[in-house]
Amino acid sequence: MASETTLAPTHRAIVLHSLDTPLKVEQRPTPQVTPGNVVVRVLAANVLSYGRDILDGTRPYPYPKPYIPGGSAVGRIAAVGSDCSTFTPGQLVLVDIMMRARDDTSVSYLLGIHNGFSSKTVKLATDEWRDSTYAEYAKIPLENCYPLDEARLLGDPASGGLGYTVDDLTYIHRLLVPFGGFRDIDLKVGETILIGPATGPYGTAAVSLALALGAKVVAMxxxxxxxxxxxxxxxKVKTVQITGSVGADTEAIKKHGPIDVFFDISPPVAAESTHIMSGILSLAHSGRVSLMGGIAGNISIPYGAIMFNDLKLHGKFMYERKDVRMLIKMVEKGVMGLGKKVGARVEGKFGLEQWDEAFTAAKENAGPGQSVIIAP
Ligand SMILES: NC(=O)c1ccc[n+]([C@@H]2O[C@H](COP(=O)([O-])OP(=O)(O)OC[C@H]3O[C@@H](n4cnc5c(N)ncnc54)[C@H](OP(=O)(O)O)[C@@H]3O)[C@@H](O)[C@H]2O)c1
Incomplete structure (x- = not known):
């Protein structure tokens, strides 16, 4: 295993210089560990189905350039700072790219994806925390690394292990997004949750997760x-196809009700979709809505139905740190399955030089349980 003293002076990383020029794989100085952070050898980093859209400006996600893009990852600790009490070199960890300012945890952004919406997040992404995980090594805040029980997760089932691979573990990040919403909205055992759209990467993960949490699911x-x-x-999974008719779809959903929670995970292009209105209208009295999609603009909402039925609308950006720890525990205890157990599979694993293929594969493999990773 690498240790602080054995890190080479340079490492390979994907670098984005501008939205008009292709990504480049470059030799960069290896990140140096200082108090408050760790350096991680990245083993597998997630690629979003819309990853290319971010890096070519189709999705206008602002970020200071040049930078090393990335996604949440699984890696091994390569070097620890002098104030590190938990990690040791070689340890398997989950790397979370949800950055929070240490002096104000409400200030958050996504390392290597989006620099957030305030001057504070832009400052952090510009000055200290810019480069992400599409690289051999990444400097990560101590609190963004979560220990993984390697013996349990990767161990042989004959000796009490769960028999997963490192690649399987990357699905934890996919589950984390809906988990953040479910925890925020307080999804309870035995409740019925409407998930829409339920057919994309996060939507299908939400279905698996809701089942593991003991909920009934209506997938739209x-x-x-x-x-x-x-x-x-x-x-416990019922389905409703979006027809474009709010009235017909609301009735179809209600047949599987009462619906306690509506979880929306719409991409920006679904802003005009009728499912958001039918989702809200199908809720039972006191129902809750979790808005986790990527719609940046305005949508219309049924004001009267929300008011008369005591509905609650929650927005949630990602998840809380305690959610990450809880989901890892669920996985380690075997309550939430990964890999074959939930039909999740890595459809493509690409080196840094194969970034173009990786983004194409991620877009083409965005169905139930499918994912693509970059393994630097
Ligand atoms: N709040 C957060 O913290 C957070 C975190 C991560 C992601 N997100 C957001 O979650 C969104 C979903 O991500 P994803 O990777 O799962 O999927 P995605 O690739 O962004 O979108 C695919 C999903 O959207 C559906 N869809 C596309 N166009 C639609 C339309 N016009 N009407 C209805 N449905 C439509 C697709 O359904 P079909 O199968 O019918 O094409 C599929 O279910 C992202 O766009 C992102 O912005 C939010």
């Missing part, structure tokens, strides 16, 4: 084939 989406696949996961 446009794609009949994927909905059929979701229905085979459990007899």
């Amino acid at each position: 989406g446009r794609n009949a084939q994927v909905l059929e696949q979701l229905a085979t996961m459990s007899d």
Whole structure:
């Protein structure tokens, strides 16, 4: 295992200089550890289905350039700062790119994806915490690394292990997003949750997670084939196809009710979709809505229905630190499965030089349980 003293002076990293020029793999100085952080050898970093759109400006996510893009990852500690009490070199960790200012934890952004919405987040992303995980090594705040029980997670099932691979573990990040929303909205065992759209990467992860948490699921989406696949996961999953008619879809959803929670994970292009209105209108009295999609603009909401039915609307950006620890525990205890247990699979694993193929594969493999990783 690498240790602080054995790190080479340079490492390979993908660098974005401008939205108009292609990414480049460059030799960069290896990040140096200082108090408050660790340096991680990145083993596998997630690629978003819309990752290319971020890096070519189709999704206008602001970020100071040049920078090393990245996604949440699994890695091994390579070097620890003098104030580190938990980690040791070689230890397997989950790397979370949800950055929070240490002096104001409400200030948050995504390392290597989006520099947030305030001058404070832009400052952090510009000055100290800019480079992310599409690199051999990444400097990560101590508190953004979570220990993983390697013997349990990767160990042989014959000796009490769960038999996962490092690649399987990257799905924890996919589950974390809906987990943040479910915890925020207080999804309870036995409740019925409407998930829409349920056919994309986060939507399908939300379905698996809701089942593991003991909820019944109504999966809503446009794609009949994927909905059929979701229905085979459990007899607790019912499906409703979005037809574009708010009235008809609301009635179809209500047949599987009462609906306690509506979890929305719409991409920006779904801003005009009727499912948001039918989702809210199908809720039972005192129902809760979790808005976690990527819609940046305005949508119309049924004001009267929200008021008369005591509905609660929550927005949630990512998740809390305690959620990360709790989900890891669920996975380590075997309550939440990964890999084959939930139909999750890494469809493509690419080196840094293969970034173009990685982004293409991520877009093409955005169905139930599918994911793509970069393994630097
Ligand atoms: N709040 C947070 O912290 C957070 C974190 C991560 C991601 N997000 C947001 O979550 C969104 C979903 O991410 P993702 O990776 O799962 O999927 P995505 O690739 O962004 O979107 C694909 C999903 O959206 C559906 N869809 C696309 N166009 C639609 C339309 N016009 N009407 C209805 N449904 C439509 C697709 O359904 P079909 O199968 O019918 O095409 C599929 O279910 C992202 O766009 C992102 O902005 C938010």
